[in-house]
Amino acid sequence: MDCVATGIDVNVLSRLLRPAAHIARLPEDEVRKLYPQFRWRILESTFIGYATFYLVRNNLPVVSKEMGQALSYSKGQIGDLLAVTAIAYGIGKFLLGAWSDRSNPRYFMPAGLVLTALCNFAFGATSSYATHLMLWALNGLVQGMGWAPCGRSLGHWYSVRERGTVFAFWNIAHNVGGGLTGLIAAYSTAWMGWRSAFYVPGILAILCAVYLVIRLRDTPQSVGLPSVEEYRNDFPEDGGHDREEELGTRELLITYVLKNRTIWLFAAANFFVYIARYSMLDWGPTYLKEVKHASLQDGGFSTAIFEFAGIFSTILMGWVSDKTGGRRGMVSMLCMIPVFLAFGAILYTPPGMLWLDLTLFGVVGFFIYPPVMLLGVTGLDFSSKKAVGTAAGFIGLFGYLGRTVQGKGIGTLAERYGWNVALWAILASAFAGILLLSLTWKLKPRPIGRSANAPAETAPR
Numbered sequence: 001m002d003c004v005a006t007g008i009d010v011n012v013l014s015r016l017l018r019p020a021a022h023i024a025r026l027p028e029d030e031v032r033k034l035y036p037q038f039r040w041r042i043l044e045s046t047f048i049g050y051a052t053f054y055l056v057r058n059n060l061p062v063v064s065k066e067m068g069q070a071l072s073y074s075k076g077q078i079g080d081l082l083a084v085t086a087i088a089y090g091i092g093k094f095l096l097g098a099w100s101d102r103s104n105p106r107y108f109m110p111a112g113l114v115l116t117a118l119c120n121f122a123f124g125a126t127s128s129y130a131t132h133l134m135l136w137a138l139n140g141l142v143q144g145m146g147w148a149p150c151g152r153s154l155g156h157w158y159s160v161r162e163r164g165t166v167f168a169f170w171n172i173a174h175n176v177g178g179g180l181t182g183l184i185a186a187y188s189t190a191w192m193g194w195r196s197a198f199y200v201p202g203i204l205a206i207l208c209a210v211y212l213v214i215r216l217r218d219t220p221q222s223v224g225l226p227s228v229e230e231y232r233n234d235f236p237e238d239g240g241h242d243r244e245e246e247l248g249t250r251e252l253l254i255t256y257v258l259k260n261r262t263i264w265l266f267a268a269a270n271f272f273v274y275i276a277r278y279s280m281l282d283w284g285p286t287y288l289k290e291v292k293h294a295s296l297q298d299g300g301f302s303t304a305i306f307e308f309a310g311i312f313s314t315i316l317m318g319w320v321s322d323k324t325g326g327r328r329g330m331v332s333m334l335c336m337i338p339v340f341l342a343f344g345a346i347l348y349t350p351p352g353m354l355w356l357d358l359t360l361f362g363v364v365g366f367f368i369y370p371p372v373m374l375l376g377v378t379g380l381d382f383s384s385k386k387a388v389g390t391a392a393g394f395i396g397l398f399g400y401l402g403r404t405v406q407g408k409g410i411g412t413l414a415e416r417y418g419w420n421v422a423l424w425a426i427l428a429s430a431f432a433g434i435l436l437l438s439l440t441w442k443l444k445p446r447p448i449g450r451s452a453n454a455p456a457e458t459a460p461r
Contacts (some may be wrong), residue, residue: 017103017111020222030224035231038223039241042157043166045215046150052208053146054177054200055184056116059137060085061282062185062303063197065289070194071127075286083404084133084280085140090400092144097151097393099371105149106216110209112145117205124198147376147396148389155217155380159232160445162375168269168318171373175307175314175365178281182303223240257394265327266378266441267398272433273332274373274399274408276339277368279307279426280361282403282409291419292351302361309362310369316383317370321377328378329440332371339367340430347423371437375399381445402429 026034060067064078083118100108119139150170158166184204185197217223225231257263266403286303288294294302317335321328342363348358379392406429413422 002160016107019102020104020106020218022219023224024220026224031226031231033181034223035220035225038217038220038225039157041215042153042217043170045212046105046109046153047170049084049113049174049208049212049216050146050150051118051156051173051177052113052205053143054174055181056113056198056205057085057139058090058178058281058303059197060180061121062182062285063189063194063285066189066194071129072098073129075411075415078309079408080142081133081136082407082411084137085143086278086400086403086407088137088140089143090397090404092141093147094144094390094393094398096141096144097148097389097396100145100148100152100389103149104218106218107154108145109149110212111218112142112149113205113209113212115142115145117202117209120198120202120205122203124195144393148393151376151380151392153216153218156338157228159228160381161232162322163380164318164322164328164374164407165315165317167377168315168373171314171318171376172311173371174372175310175369176279179304181308182285182301182307185377186301186303245294245449256352257391260382260391262382262440262443263391263394264378265436265443266375266382267395269329269332269433269436269440270375271402272429272436273336273368273371274402275429276336276343276364276426276433276452277372278403279406279410279429282407283414283422287414287419288354288357288455292354292357293413294354298354302358305358306365309365313366314369314373315451318373318377321374326381326445327441327443328374328381329443332374333434333437333441335367335370336430336434339364340427340434342367343423343427343430347420347427349371350377371433372399 025031064081067073068075068078096112116139119135119142123135123139126132126135146201154163154166154170181201184200188196188200220227220231226390281303284306285294288302289299302340313335317331321331324330342360346357346360346364349360375395376392384392406426409425413425
């Protein structure tokens, strides 16, 4: 297409999205003053930005029953919508994550928010199932522009010694965004109809995109500051420095991902972790309405409980993973055991005890979010801060393949065989996740004495 005809200057767009150039280093007194300010600024802006991505991604499950009733959609059709957005998001997280590793988060992340907001506006404005399917698949794809620039930013502004704790604090964005989504979508629908569950989050996403352009920045060197390793005196013991030049596409994909057996193992485990995570996010409100006779607001409240329950545990387990030398697989496996037990309890909780169901939802949320966070961090631990989007995107791809399977599978099982069979399938998935994570029990990040850009070790130590 002719760029002049579309009014788009490809060269300007390319320059805008490419990594920001390094500039002359500031005087030392300014470095000491500005570094803490920028570190907080990066953490705060990526937190708010990623929480907002949830508003325009997880709003559909909250109102799926109401939308389905209004448009005569079956559970199978709703399941297809959830499945197509999950697989599209997995693909987007991997492919757009690789692009993000070679882009400027200041513009890359806001561009993703604007695109997903437009998908939400169009989704709410149509009543065609085929169009809904296409739009929600596109929405899932561009949602892949959310996590990767956050990972790139945090990887450049926070060092390996503080990574677990910092990512744990940042990961609360999942819970805040997901919890607010349940409330915003449910109450918007109650007051203005199901279409407003897509319009209101879309408006908030546009506002957040503007905010990110103002607040977010790329690497420390792009604002005249030294690398975080120098600032934190966190150089490898052998004196080597992390390479600061950007990696090529082949090096990103082949060296740091496809030849990395550790990344493959964590990715396989993530497949089953995400089935456990999204089964209650995608189907929890509908399950409670149909089996436990919950109201629309109760269904939305269950999502908020599920999300907010993971806040404290994510911080705690991130800190624990740092204190155990980065054994994130071990911590993740221990967290999956109570998840398995809570799903078993939900299966046998009788109707009329909604308080107990909501408590068990909270237990699942409390223990499922530490593995969700820690498995993403392993993409940085076992690759490089220059390849975090690609490695974490690959792990995330497997996670959203898992969500795709449950999005379609749980709806089909519930419709054909009942909710009990669907819950047994979730239990089996949680158990499989425990088994795979047990294989990562002794895995730790590369020793600090290794070059930060060397391929990660792949054998347990």
